[in-house]
Amino acid sequence: MPLVLNHISSELRAACQQFIESGGHTTQSFGFGQVIGQIYALLYLSPRPMCLDEIAEELAVSKASVSTCVRQLELWAAVKHVWVKGDRRDFYEAETDFKAVLRHSFLATIRKKLDTAAVRIDNVNASLEKALANGDDNQRKEARVIAERLQRAREFHRKISALLNNPLIEHLL
Amino acid sequence: MPLVLNHISSELRAACQQFIESGGHTTQSFGFGQVIGQIYALLYLSPRPMCLDEIAEELAVSKASVSTCVRQLELWAAVKHVWVKGDRRDFYEAETDFKAVLRHSFLATIRKKLDTAAVRIDNVNASLEKALANGDDNQRKEARVIAERLQRAREFHRKISALLNNPLIEHLL
């Protein structure tokens, strides 16, 4: 059992496992799986880079999960690929700059969701214009009221996007 | 069929349904169900308060879902209870102040998740102190390194909490 955390005291090992479990719980509560948080927490505590098999064995999960999750973490810039000379296995270590991780993962995810929502609202607007053009007077009046509300929703959406892209936020961290 | 949106033109009705569907998709992508977003979108567009049965019929979902989701929306201050005199049914209308909704729903949810994460990290710290007290020299050295990393994680957590509670954010909206 080449467990990375094996040589440390049992109390410390328990603390690390709690931390890893906590990381898994956190990511799961945000809609990403729990394995992804466990992997990041493990790499964050590990004194040296780890390869897929080590991670899988340490966390007792399948290597398939580790493969996909590590790729996702790499997309988020949460882990970095590390080459160990003389070893063709892929080693990974955690990005300890939380701000960078947050920027590439959480905020990026929210931005993406908001963007798809914006596209959908645009489609609504298209339908709305047809309604404004075609209906009779009473219908146009109704349409104008709803158009106004949709306009407000769109404006709010714009404000949220601006807030997420505001560099001030990262300054506050 | 006492559908609220029935008297409007078919084009406008299509636009509303798209908007409702979009709302459902948005809330679902954030981990709340899709019904909750559909209900809010429907009430947001509705010119008059609606009762549970009307909502259920309009969205073609069970009244049980509407009951629980409306209660959740009420917790978030996203919908308001409205009494119609001479009618003992519960009517609801949408809170159109998006900032208030965001404050009570999304941000509150994130704060809550972060708090539970903090509690878990505190537990880790407790285990860590035992490790620092008990082990031999080498183990204490290891523990100090990990303790430092946990300290950084905790510090970052504190910053995030501060950011979420920073009134400046709501100012930016």
Place this chain on the structure above:
DNA sequence: AAAAACGTTCAGTTTGAACTGAACGATGCC
């Protein structure tokens, strides 16, 4: 060239949460 090691992929399973349908208690109506 054969075999072993490594990472990826994909179909299948598991799991957890959303959603439903039916039963229930409460409240107003006749």
Place this chain on the structure above:
DNA sequence: GGCATCGTTCAGTTCAAACTGAACGTTTTT
């Protein structure tokens, strides 16, 4: 008092996403 209406609750179902196990292609080793 009997009956209908309304909202809630809870066990059961459905459904989607996470996760797994096995197969595959590629690269290295002997």
